Amino acid sequence: MFNAPPLPHCFSPEHEAFRDALRDFVSREITPHVAAWDEAGGFPRDLYQRAAALGILGLGYPEAYGGTPGDVFHQIILSEEMARCGSGGVVASLLSHSIGLPPIARHGSDWLKRKVLPPVIAGERIAALAVTEPGGGSDVAALKTTAVRDGDHYLVSGEKAFITSGMRADFFTVAVRTDPAQRGAGGISALLIEADTLGLSRHALHKMGWWASDTAHLRFDQCRVPASHLIGAEGQGFKVFMHxxxxxxxxxxxxxxxxxxxxxxxxxxxxxxxxxxxxxxxxxxxxxxxxxxxxxxxxxxxxxxxxxxxxxxxxxxxxxxxxxxxxxxxxxxxxxxxxxxxxxxxxxxxxxxxxxxxxxxxxxxxxxxxxxxxxxxxxxxxxxxxxxx
Ligand SMILES: Cc1cc2nc3c(=O)[nH]c(=O)nc-3n(C[C@H](O)[C@H](O)[C@H](O)COP(=O)(O)OP(=O)(O)OC[C@H]3O[C@@H](n4cnc5c(N)ncnc54)[C@H](O)[C@@H]3O)c2cc1C
The missing domain is CATH 1.20.140.10 (Butyryl-CoA Dehydrogenase, subunit A, domain 3)
Structure with missing residues (x-):
């Protein structure tokens, strides 16, 4: 009753084999621990590498950067089988790259892709997405974090709220306003900011649920970010995030x-x-x-x-x-x-x-x-x- 037979027009035998491998991994390596990880407020960092070894973190990314091909049905299976662990917090943090990486994979320069994709897909580095601000998340076009061009760099100032994997992430894909004169969606850009950038501080937030996931408030205080970290064209960030x-x-x-x-x-x-x-x-x-x-x-x-x-x-x-x-x-x-x-x-x-x-x-x-x-x-x-x- 709970597990209807697979739909052959969606899921091929190859999809089902992928499902079986994931189910086995999740039931052995994740499900038995989620209650303890929830109470502890986190899970071991090496889980990223163990998931990477199975191709979980690279699903759908180009093979040239360490990824594994996959279609939308593989993505559905990944979501379903990870969720079987019963802890949204584990899934959200373990897969935070699934919102942080696509802008880079789709719109980043080859240099940026080579810098970020392989270590994240291998589970050696953690990626996160930082769009929401204390002033509001639904109205993305109203964001206030500024990135002002200064020679070969941008000077970034502002705050981001409720960022999944925010305490542990090495790479942040950040929504910034590069043209403060423009209000609304125009003037928004996407920028990669590394966690060790001078002027970036972060603190952990305590939540109703998702205890196993780290969630952070980020503050950027005149952070110098290389202009080569721009993802896509300047001023085109809104579309990058909407994708x-x-x-x-x-x-x-x-x-x-x-x-x-x-x-x-x-x-x-x-x-x-x-x-x-x-x-x-x-x-x-x-x-x-x-x-x-x-x-x-x-x-x-x-x-x-x-x-x-x-x-x-x-x-x-x-x-x-x-x-x-x-x-x-x-x-x-x-x-x-x-x-x-x-x-x-x-x-x-x-x-x-x-x-x-x-x-x-x-x-x-x-x-x-x-x-x-x-x-x-x-x-x-x-x-x-x-x-x-
Ligand atoms: C645990 C957690 C993890 C998160 N992880 C991330 C992350 O990794 N990266 C990231 O960028 N963000 C993240 N978020 C932020 C999340 O995307 C935002 O919370 C969400 O988009 C809503 O924004 P907000 O909280 O600012 O609420 P607001 O935009 O202030 O809205 C408040 C309420 O008003 C309603 N509302 C707003 N506008 C309207 C309207 N026009 N008409 C009717 N109702 C309206 C909303 O539906 C909501 O119920 C996370 C949030 C949580 C709680």
């Missing part, structure tokens, strides 16, 4: 469905073995209805994700329409996750409130899925705009 979003949102949606499914699985297992008033919980119609709703909502979101992945893969349909549908798939998947986490905790009763159950962790983590990578409100606005209303 990230389809993949990020589809990946988050696929993860959300797995977190929802984990809640269903834990709730069903509990309902089967927990007896009240002489009967197992699962015999109660009210509990069975909850479980049926949880499975159906998860299935519906997942089916949409697979359909959209298929359309992306085959460039099927209008690109703007697809942007809207992907945005709404993220909304539906995170809502399914929210419903399942809520109902699973309810079915588990007091046990669902205890640290160490998967549902308790996912209940704490669902909010960030509804805020990060484009909040629910912004996703709905975006979809409405794409659809012309």
């Amino acid at each position: 990230n979003f389809n993949a990020e949102r589809l990946g988050m949606a696929a993860q959300a469905c797995v977190y929802a499914q984990l809640c269903c699985e834990e709730a069903l297992a509990w309902a089967r073995q927990r007896h009240t008033f002489g009967e197992p919980l699962v015999q109660r119609q009210v509990i069975r209805h909850k479980l049926a709703d949880m499975v159906a909502r998860t299935d519906a979101a997942r089916s949409l994700i697979y359909e959209l992945a298929w359309r992306l893969h085959h460039s099927h349909g209008d690109a703007a329409d697809l942007v809207g549908r992907i945005a709404m798939a993220k909304v539906l998947a995170s809502q399914a996750m929210q419903l399942c986490a809520d109902q699973a905790v309810q079915i588990l009763g007091g046990m669902g409130f205890m640290r160490g159950t998967t549902s308790e962790r996912i209940y704490r983590e669902v909010k960030v899925m509804m805020i990060g990578g484009g909040s629910e409100e912004i996703m709905k606005d975006l979809a409405a705009r794409q659809w012309g209303f």
Whole structure:
């Protein structure tokens, strides 16, 4: 019931073999440790290298820079199988390069790609994306961090908030305003800033969930950044960052469905073995209805994700329409996750409130899925705009 047979028009036997290898890795190297890593507020740095050895960090990047070819279905599988560990915090930090690297891979100079891609793909260096500012994240075009040209360098000043892998990252892909005279999307550029740059300071933030992920506030105080670190053309940064979003949102949606499914699985297992008033919980119609709703909502979101992945893969349909549908798939998947986490905790009763159950962790983590990578409100606005209303 929870694992419908693979869809042959999306997933080939080669995709399924990739899934099996990932599932094996995650179940051996990650899942048994996530509760302890959550309590410790982090995971061992060598996990990056172990993931890299399996090709996880290089998926979809050019082979010339150490990457492994992969299509959108490989990306969906990666999101799904990583999420099976049940800790969004581990997944977010381990894969923070999946939002930090694409701007460089797509728009960076060959020199920049050679500098950044191979060590990150090998798990030796960590990459992060720094767009959000204390003054706001949804309205990216309003960002205030400035990069003023000074000879062969830019002088960068400003702040970034809520940056995943912010404490450990070696490379930041940063959204800056290179033309302070221009307001809005014009005048925004993308810049690579290294963590050891003089004038960059950072401090850790404490969160409701994603405890295993480090999240930081960054402050740039007149940081001198070589002009060769510009990613793409000056003033074209907005487009560079917007390119990230389809993949990020589809990946988050696929993860959300797995977190929802984990809640269903834990709730069903509990309902089967927990007896009240002489009967197992699962015999109660009210509990069975909850479980049926949880499975159906998860299935519906997942089916949409697979359909959209298929359309992306085959460039099927209008690109703007697809942007809207992907945005709404993220909304539906995170809502399914929210419903399942809520109902699973309810079915588990007091046990669902205890640290160490998967549902308790996912209940704490669902909010960030509804805020990060484009909040629910912004996703709905975006979809409405794409659809012309
Ligand atoms: C754990 C975590 C990790 C993150 N990691 C990163 C990262 O690695 N890199 C990075 O750059 N950012 C990261 N973020 C930031 C994230 O992308 C932003 O939090 C998100 O984009 C929302 O921005 P905001 O928090 O500034 O909220 P705001 O933009 O201030 O919005 C606040 C609320 O108002 C709503 N809202 C805003 N505008 C409108 C509108 N026009 N109409 C209706 N409602 C509106 C929003 O939906 C939201 O509910 C992370 C956030 C968290 C919590």
